[in-house]
Amino acid sequence: xxxxxxxxxxxxxxxxxxxxDLQEYNNPLPAWWVYTFYVTVIFAIVYxxxxxxxxxxxxxxxxxxxxxxxxxxxxxxxxxxxxRALLMEDLNQAAAAQKPYxxxxxxxxxxxxxxxxxxxxxxxxxxxxLFSDSCAPCHQAGGQGVIAFFPNLTDDDWLYxxxxxxxxxxxxxxxxxxxxxxxxxxxxxxxxxxxNYVASLSGVKHDSAKAAAGGALFRSExxxxxxxxxxxxxxxxxxxxxxxxxxxxLWADVPGAENxxxxxxxxxxxxxxxxxxxxMPAWAGRLTPEQIKVLTVYVHELGGGQ
Amino acid sequence: xxxxxxxxxxxxxxxxxxxTRSVKxxxxxxxxxxxxxxxxxxxLLPWLPWDRLDAPxxxxxxxxxxxxxxxxxxxxYPQDVIWLALLLFIAAILLFMVTGLVGRAFCGYFxxxxxxxxCFIWIEHAIQGERPARVRLYRQPWNRExxxxxxxxxALWLLVSxxxxxxxxxxFTYAPQLVLDFVTGQAAAAAYITAGVLTVSTxxxxxxxxxxxxxxxxxxxxxxxxxxxxxxxxxxxxxRRGEGAHGRATARAGQRTLDERHAKGLGDCxxxxxxxxxxxxxxxxxxxxxxxxxxCGLCIDACNTIMDxxxxxxxxxxxxxxxxxxxxxxxxxRLHWKRLKVIGYGVAxxxxxxxxxxxxxxxxxxxxxxxxxxxxxxxxxxxxxxRNRYQxxxxxxxxxxxxxxxxxxxxxxxxxxxxxxxxxxLKPGHTGVAQASVRLPxxxxxxxxxxxxxxxxxxxxxxxxxxxxxxxxxxxxx
Numbered sequence: 001x002x003x004x005x006x007x008x009x010x011x012x013x014x015x016x017x018x019x020x021d022l023q024e025y026n027n028p029l030p031a032w033w034v035y036t037f038y039v040t041v042i043f044a045i046v047y048x049x050x051x052x053x054x055x056x057x058x059x060x061x062x063x064x065x066x067x068x069x070x071x072x073x074x075x076x077x078x079x080x081x082x083x084r085a086l087l088m089e090d091l092n093q094a095a096a097a098q099k100p101y102x103x104x105x106x107x108x109x110x111x112x113x114x115x116x117x118x119x120x121x122x123x124x125x126x127x128x129x130l131f132s133d134s135c136a137p138c139h140q141a142g143g144q145g146v147i148a149f150f151p152n153l154t155d156d157d158w159l160y161x162x163x164x165x166x167x168x169x170x171x172x173x174x175x176x177x178x179x180x181x182x183x184x185x186x187x188x189x190x191x192x193x194x195x196n197y198v199a200s201l202s203g204v205k206h207d208s209a210k211a212a213a214g215g216a217l218f219r220s221e222x223x224x225x226x227x228x229x230x231x232x233x234x235x236x237x238x239x240x241x242x243x244x245x246x247x248x249x250l251w252a253d254v255p256g257a258e259n260x261x262x263x264x265x266x267x268x269x270x271x272x273x274x275x276x277x278x279x280m281p282a283w284a285g286r287l288t289p290e291q292i293k294v295l296t297v298y299v300h301e302l303g304g305g306q
Numbered sequence: 307x308x309x310x311x312x313x314x315x316x317x318x319x320x321x322x323x324x325x326t327r328s329v330k331x332x333x334x335x336x337x338x339x340x341x342x343x344x345x346x347x348x349x350l351l352p353w354l355p356w357d358r359l360d361a362p363x364x365x366x367x368x369x370x371x372x373x374x375x376x377x378x379x380x381x382x383y384p385q386d387v388i389w390l391a392l393l394l395f396i397a398a399i400l401l402f403m404v405t406g407l408v409g410r411a412f413c414g415y416f417x418x419x420x421x422x423x424x425c426f427i428w429i430e431h432a433i434q435g436e437r438p439a440r441v442r443l444y445r446q447p448w449n450r451e452x453x454x455x456x457x458x459x460x461a462l463w464l465l466v467s468x469x470x471x472x473x474x475x476x477x478f479t480y481a482p483q484l485v486l487d488f489v490t491g492q493a494a495a496a497a498y499i500t501a502g503v504l505t506v507s508t509x510x511x512x513x514x515x516x517x518x519x520x521x522x523x524x525x526x527x528x529x530x531x532x533x534x535x536x537x538x539x540x541x542x543x544x545x546r547r548g549e550g551a552h553g554r555a556t557a558r559a560g561q562r563t564l565d566e567r568h569a570k571g572l573g574d575c576x577x578x579x580x581x582x583x584x585x586x587x588x589x590x591x592x593x594x595x596x597x598x599x600x601x602c603g604l605c606i607d608a609c610n611t612i613m614d615x616x617x618x619x620x621x622x623x624x625x626x627x628x629x630x631x632x633x634x635x636x637x638x639x640r641l642h643w644k645r646l647k648v649i650g651y652g653v654a655x656x657x658x659x660x661x662x663x664x665x666x667x668x669x670x671x672x673x674x675x676x677x678x679x680x681x682x683x684x685x686x687x688x689x690x691x692x693r694n695r696y697q698x699x700x701x702x703x704x705x706x707x708x709x710x711x712x713x714x715x716x717x718x719x720x721x722x723x724x725x726x727x728x729x730x731x732l733k734p735g736h737t738g739v740a741q742a743s744v745r746l747p748x749x750x751x752x753x754x755x756x757x758x759x760x761x762x763x764x765x766x767x768x769x770x771x772x773x774x775x776x777x778x779x780x781x782x783x784x
Contacts, residue, residue: 115726121739142681154695157688203690246688255686255780301725303685303695303743 051081098126102290110164113297120301127298130291134283135299143302147253149277154303157248159240159278162306166237168296170280177240177278179228182271186223193217194225195267201233201245205260240278251275321518323444324588326427327437327580331607340415341424349469352476359705360734362480370478374735380666381735383703385673392662396655401526403651405533407641408625409540413527414602419519422470422512423586429462437583463513464505471504517587521598531597536629537642541601543592543623544631548575554592557616564618574622578612581605581623591623671704674761676773683778692751692779698740700761702732709764712740715772716757721746729764744777751779 013023048054050065062080069088070076079085101122105113113119132141139145143153151159159177160170182191197214199206218225218233225233228241235243242250249255252266283292299305328334356365356378367376375382382389404411413420434440434455443452475497476484487493488501511519520527534540548554550573557576561567567574575592582590584604589596591605609623626639643649679695687693702708709731714722723743730738746754754777762770 117727117730117738120727124739124741140681142679144682144685152682152685154682155685155687155693243688247686247690248688301741303693 101126102288102294105290105293110293110297110300113293114301123294123297123301127294127301130287130295131298134287135295138280143299145250147249147256148251151250152248153299155248156304156306157243157246158237158304158306159235159242159250161237162300162304164296164300164305167299167305168292171292171295171299172282172284174282175240175278175280177275179270179275181274182223183273186217186271190217190223191268191271192264194223194271195264198233198244198267198271199254199264202247202249202254204254204263206264251278322588324517324586325437325440325444325583326586326604327583327608328431329580329584329604329607329611331604331610333603333607337415337424337602337604341421344416344418344421345425349473352473352481362483364480366477367480368478372735381703381705383673383701383735385701386669389662389665392658392665396658396662399651399654399658401530402533403648403655405530406535406538406645406648406651407643408601409534409538410527410530410599410601413520413530413600417600419511419524420586420600420602422466422508423516425466426463426512426516427586429466430459433459433462460513464509467505467508467512468501470508471501474504475500517598517600520587520600527600528597535645535647536632537627537645539625539627539639539641540595541591541599541603541606541623542595542626542628542631543575543581544621544626544636545592545594546631546636547573548592548622549573562616574613574618576612576616580608580612584608595628669703670771671702671766671769672708672710672761672763672771673701673703674771674773675699676759676775678776678778684780686780687745690748691745692748693743693745694777696742696744696759696775698730698742698759698761699737700730700732700740701737702734704763705734706765707731707733710738711762711764712742713760714744714757715760717744717746717754717777718750722759746777746779748779751777754779 012026014026017023048061049063051063052060053063054061065081066078067081067085067089068076068078069085069092071088077085077088101119104119105122108116108119113123131139131143135143138150139153140150145152156162158166160166160175182194186194193210193214194217195214196206196208196210197212197218200208200211200215217223218229219231228239229235229244230241233244235241252263252270254263254266257263257266283295287295351366352364354365355363356376357363358376361367361369361372361376361381364376365378369376373384401412430440434443443455446452472484472488479494479497484493484497488497515523550567551571553573554575554577555561555567555572556578561570561572564574581592582588582605584607585591586602586604587598587600589598591599603625606623606625610620613620613622624639626636627642630636630639676696676698679697683694685693685695698712700710702710709729711729712722712724721744723745725741725743727740730740732738742759744757756774756776758772759775760770760772
């Protein structure tokens with residue numbers, strides 16, 4: 001402290017005088033500040049040379065730093081540093097890190113994959129990512145689907161079969177579900193009878209007289225429902241005709257109906273209007289065979305696999 | 307106006323170099339002992355071997371890539387972050403309590419800035435000599451002697467800085483391997499960067515900046531002054547005794563003994579200036595308690611040495627409280643711990659330490675997280691049964707491989723389906739996921755609100771942990 005008091009506390013002037021007596025204090029910047037400033041200048045110059053910096057003509061000066069990546073066409077590209085190229089490089093690295101797993105996927109059978117604890121972990125994470133990207137827009141994030149639009153993949157009811165092979169086939173070639181509109185050939189009374197019959201198959205409240213008449217109609221050449229749904233109404237998986245006797249509803253929103261009349265109305269609506277919206281796109285060509293295999297196991301393990 | 311402006315202090319003050327004189331005494335011995343102990347622990351701990359089954363044989367290893375901290379027999383995972391929070395809490399309260407009792411004891415004796423500065427001053431002293439020799443060397447023009455001595459000092463500082471930095475890095479990877487990799491250029495980039503940054507910062511902080519760190523950089527030193535109370539013991543100069551009626555004076559002939567001095571109205575301070583020369587913060591303690599003082603006690607040692615040589619009683623500079631010094635007749639300084647604040651801090655430390663120890667001792671050997679699959683919450687199956695699905699995530703925190711068995715209670719046997727993985731076998735530190743589904747007939751589903759899922763390691767069935775899980779069905783739908 002005593003030594004510090006010796007330090008001069010008066011501020012020097014720059015030595016100039018204007019208008020006779022106007023002077024300016026000289027408060028030089030601290031040396032550390034000045035040096036830090038020089039360092040930032042040097043840093044900036046190094047930064048310009050390495051990274052994109054100055055506008056030049058219609059483009060910009062790219063800098064010496066480059067990023068090499070393989071694009072989706074398989075071409076190797078070298079580009080001056082930019083965040084898009086950086087992302088591509090990151091994606092390349094991620095793909096390389098996943099490759100051993102995908103190689104294992106293509107080498108193993110479905111059953112082996114499903115029973116291997118390590119692969120199970122990979123299916124859960126990679127399958128979820130693939131499912132979220134490609135399937136979730138229709139089937140929803142958890143595969144629960146939307147009644148009257150997209151099938152629920154987590155239950156044990158399958159339109160086209162729930163074995164690994166059938167799920168794989170569905171993914172590869174897509175599906176097109178179709179049911180004709182019966183209001184063109186049947187009158188309202190007949191459609192009501194059929195609706196009561198279908199309700200009776202699943203234990204929904206119905207008029208038994210109408211249901212009996214509907215059952216006869218179901219198996220008659222007039223309505224010819226049995227051609228697709230089978231004489232026992234249990235459906236035919238080879239053509240995607242649903243089982244009408246179980247508790248699962250896809251097209252007619254019976255579980256969501258307010259009351260019993262609403263349930264019958266929902267069934268009537270489907271019979272009368274028919275269906276042409278059960279369309280699943282084919283994924284062969286859009287996803288790699290390994291990705292489709294991962295999705296097959298993932299969907300199978302959502303809860304309903306057979 | 308003009309005159310007032312001219313008096314203002316500059317915004318930036320050039321550092322005045324401090325050349326501390328070495329001193330012997332109680333506090334110097336204590337500081338040296340703390341320094342030796344702290345350095346022994348810090349520099350040797352990474353080399354302490356410790357047998358482990360599946361991890362490097364290093365007693366203390368912060369395995370960042372493996373996301374685990376190996377601390378002797380204990381493996382700490384990120385899930386145990388609460389322990390770190392508790393530890394920090396205890397450390398903070400301990401600092402508050404100690405500061406309330408004896409001032410900035412942490413700054414003076416334990417802070418790494420103080421320890422490393424002490425070590426660097428010791429190097430400086432060993433090469434350049436005692437204070438007068440160092441001042442002379444500082445003032446003399448550059449020549450061969452100055453170049454060698456100053457250069458040698460800085461070289462040694464850099465060496466110590468590097469070894470400090472390298473030791474720090476060694477806590478994060480297997481130390482013997484690190485030495486090999488570091489020399490052959492194979493070590494991770496992070497190792498070189500960390501070692502480089504810490505070398506420079508140690509060299510700058512302990513060699514060049516020293517007391518400026520405490521004065522301008524460190525926030526703790528500043529906020530510790532808030533914890534001072536009138537009863538707090540701190541390094542004080544007894545001004546009443548030292549200054550007497552007519553101030554301090556050198557011990558010239560005629561004012562050498564206490565009787566002569568008291569007769570003349572002089573204080574006991576012989577104004578030798580030794581207390582200023584030994585101060586690593588470059589202050590004069592006789593100006594009173596000040597924020598730059600790190601309370602290292604070296605001025606007490608210096609003053610006691612002088613008092614002894616004059617046969618004056620010791621303690622002209624001593625640990626004492628403001629309250630006691632202001633009293634009409636100062637009593638023997640003592641620790642005033644019977645204060646609400648101190649006792650409160652003490653209780654907090656005891657409680658938190660007990661909780662920390664309890665938490666460490668009773669920690670389970672595995673971590674589990676069971677979540678219900680929410681998309682969808684339930685599924686109606688074709689025969690009308692309701693199914694809920696759950697994701698079970700288990701982390702093995704034991705040091706051996708474990709197999710975990712999962713069963714359910716509160717629902718019929720067979721309702722729980724674990725698919726392909728009826729049990730999970732996990733290596734130490736690994737996490738596994740199992741998908742469980744519970745299937746109940748509609749009537750039972752409507753009655754079942756919750757059930758228990760019990761997870762137990764097969765090797766240690768007594769350590770079973772149960773989880774209460776919700777079961778959803780359509781009737782619950784809003």
